[in-house]
Amino acid sequence: xxxxxxxxxxxxxxxxxxxxxxxxxxxxxxxxxxxxxxxxxxxxxxxxxxxxxxxxxxxxxxxxxxxxxxxxxxxxxxxxxxxxxxxxxxxxxxxxxxxxxxxxxxxxxxxxxxxxxxxxxxxxxxxxxxxxxxxxxxxxxxxxxxxxxxxxxxxxxxxxx
Numbered sequence: 001x002x003x004x005x006x007x008x009x010x011x012x013x014x015x016x017x018x019x020x021x022x023x024x025x026x027x028x029x030x031x032x033x034x035x036x037x038x039x040x041x042x043x044x045x046x047x048x049x050x051x052x053x054x055x056x057x058x059x060x061x062x063x064x065x066x067x068x069x070x071x072x073x074x075x076x077x078x079x080x081x082x083x084x085x086x087x088x089x090x091x092x093x094x095x096x097x098x099x100x101x102x103x104x105x106x107x108x109x110x111x112x113x114x115x116x117x118x119x120x121x122x123x124x125x126x127x128x129x130x131x132x133x134x135x136x137x138x139x140x141x142x143x144x145x146x147x148x149x150x151x152x153x154x155x156x157x158x159x160x161x
Contacts, residue, residue, distance in 0.1 A: 018047040022149045028095070028125065028139035029054070030102035035078060043138065043146075048153050052136075053079040080136070084154035088131040090147065095123040098137035108135040 022045040029037040100106040
């Protein structure tokens with residue numbers, strides 16, 4: 001398995017012509033464009049550009065593959081990227097509100113940052129608002145590490161960091 005991960009990283013570096021400087025995993029992903037990935041996305045940074053992509057997840061039980069449901073839609077790979085200088089703001093918000101935004105029930109601009117109480121009792125996600133662009137919601141394994149990397153590459157020019 002480690003060899004597969006190493007090959008995957010090498011392929012990314014060859015495709016983008018640079019070294020992966022930072023990488024993490026988001027266990028859940030959504031965007032205000034209606035995209036939701038329940039099984040997350042891989043996020044990585046190459047030459048100051050943040051990229052993300054998902055992977056097809058084959059259903060399994062106890063490590064054994066099972067047939068997908070017949071009515072399950074075909075998998076369509078999702079990829080995206082953003083430059084740190086295009087980020088308008090980064091905030092922590094409740095996952096339920098991010099999900100409502102992705103499902104079209106709520107505007108991202110109406111979502112307030114998580115309150116102290118919500119930070120204690122609610123699942124949270126990181127909202128990345130792109131200036132004149134989409135809004136992404138990442139349920140990061142380590143939000144502070146992601147923030148730190150954004151600070152480094154943006155030289156502190158992002159709101160909410």
